Structure formats: structure tokens, C-alpha cells
Amino acid sequence: MDDDKKECVAYRFSQPEHQIDLMDGGTLALSLIPTLTQYDHLIVIDTVNASGVDVSEVYFFDFDKAPPEIDWQGSAYEVEMLQTLIMMELVGDRPKTFVLGVTPTVLEPMHLGLTPKIYAA
Template sequence: MNTLLLGIGNVLYADEGIGVHFVNYIHENYEFSHPEHQLVMLDGGTLAQGLTPILAQYQALIVVDTVNAAGCAPGEVYFFDFDNAPPEIDWQGSAHEVEMLQTLTMMEMMGDRPHTMVLGVTPTVIEPMTLGLTERIAAAVPLMEKTLINYLTKLGWHCNKIANVDIAELIPQSYIPRLSMGDRESGHKPQGQDPQDIN
């Protein structure tokens, strides 16, 4: 089974970039191995529907993004099956969040959506031309990391921590796609278009 770890977000809008920052962080700090399965990491930016031909090639998908949750404080971490979302998740957040919902729903209607898990955090600040994370969102990263690693471990993945790079160290260059062709370490990559080439 091929699994895609997909970071979604606009890194130039402060906390809205957490999905991309987090997947870059996991890529720098971990190696993953499984006797039967492959894991690919991808910076999806804000492409959403443009990613459909890539997403359709995977049997499992883990989307990392901001989530809008009614009545919840900033920095709350959620991890749920897309088919069984908590009732407070209202999908009325940023434009790319809404578009990602539409993309997954459309793929479901077409019958080609992979099994989808969502790892999300409620944002504090979504402000144009702000590169970085607020304190509350940065503080949520260890719980997001633990949640992801625990989930993959339960599925039989060996998760080897190879570095201790702080997420803040990766943010200054995050506007340059690091994982646009998938996981560089394993050599696995999406067989569709490079997201940079999708209009």
C-alpha cells in the first residue's frame, strides 16, 4: 500500500502554512520503513484540486493542514478519519481548506479518493505576507509529531528519528518547495505531474 503524507497550506499566511512546515519538519527528522508499504511526503501548497491526479495514485492519504473548529481555542490538534470528522469541524476556514474539502468530496464521488486521515490544528493568525508560526501553533508541533508517529507505528511502520531539526529552522526557506517530487530519501515520488508544473 502506498501512503501519501501531504502538507497543505500557504506559507506566506503565517499559521496557515503549518501543514507544509510540519511535513518538511517530519521529512528532515525521520526515516520510515515498512516491509510492504511505501510512504511519500509531498508539499501540496494550496493546489488542492490540482493534486487530484497525484492523490488518486495512493491507497492511503494523511492530510496535514489547518482546520476550523467551532468553539475551539487556537492550537488545538485534531486527528480524525475524513469519513468520521468531529462535529465541531465546520470546514469554513481558509480558502484552501474549503477547496481541499471540495477536492476530497469530488474524489469520493468519482470513487478514487484514498482512505484519508486528517491531522489538523486550529490556527491563531492568518495574515498575508507573514512567514512563520505563532507561539501557540509552534507549541502544538510536538503533539502533532507524537500523534503521527504513533499512528504510523500502529500500522507497522518503523519510524527512525535521524535528526533534531527545529521547525523554526526550516521556515525561512519554506517558500521554496522542498518536497514537490516526493520523499527524496526513499526515492519514491508521485508518478503524475510535478505540482510545480500544474497550472
């Protein structure tokens, strides 16, 4: 197994035909490319912005068929995961990708922790 993959993987679940690795990519988007290209399928779990929906809406969708209300603008990341996935697609290295996301609350002033609506989602 590649050393990069070992360092990123927090949990691994295996059986004879399949393996699931869980990792916290944090804000590493571009740095994750060498690791992500080694997989056949990818599920990104993150917040997603969506216009005209309530806070705490939960979405699960194929990255290639994102619902029209999903707004990819605005994030806490310097380089967004969206940009990373698009770059991977351009060179043909992106695994089949799905997104599991929840629409966040805009917090003002800054607050650490989950709001009750996001916790319930």
C-alpha cells in the first residue's frame, strides 16, 4: 500500500471483495489528489450550499448529476473540493464520486460547534 494512502486513512473496513477507507480530508483538497486517484469510488461528506432551501437539508447525489439548487460558491476552504474534483476529471483521474452534504447555518458572530438544526440532520 502506498505511504500517502496509509497516512490519510483513519479507518479501514475490509472483506474479501471490498474495502472501505474513511479519512478526514480537512482542508487538504489538492493534497488529497494522489490518495483519491487510487480509489474506484469516492463519497465526499461536507456542507453544501443550496439556494431556496432550509438550513439542515440533507443531500446525497452523484457528483456528475448535482441537483440544480446546489450552489458550489462559497466555502471555508482556500481551494474548494469542487475545484479539486474538476481538476481530477480533466486528467481522467477522478473516481466515481458522490456527495453527502447538509446545508449549513451562516453563523454570525462566529460560534464553535454544531447548531441544533445541523446536529439533528
